[in-house]
Amino acid sequence: MLFWVVAAILTLGASLAVLLPLTGGMKGASAPGDHDLEVYRDQLSELDRDVARGLI
Known part of the structure; x- marks a missing residue:
């Protein structure tokens, strides 16, 4: 029973x-x-920074 x-x-x-x-x-x-959306916006801002630096 206990079992x-x-x-x-x-x-x-x-x-x-x-x-x-x-x-x-x-x-x-x-x-x-x-x-x-957060990842997409982060990628867009990273692309903008690269364009501003002349890397792209």
Whole structure:
């Protein structure tokens, strides 16, 4: 009997460890394209700096 209680507790703990992060979603995360826009703007500013230095 004790074995089944311990097995049930371990199973419940493992299930919660897997399911809780999945149900929480992405709280506080930015929109999917925000990071892409930031990288794109950084690349454009780097190109502008290279043009100003005469490298391009």
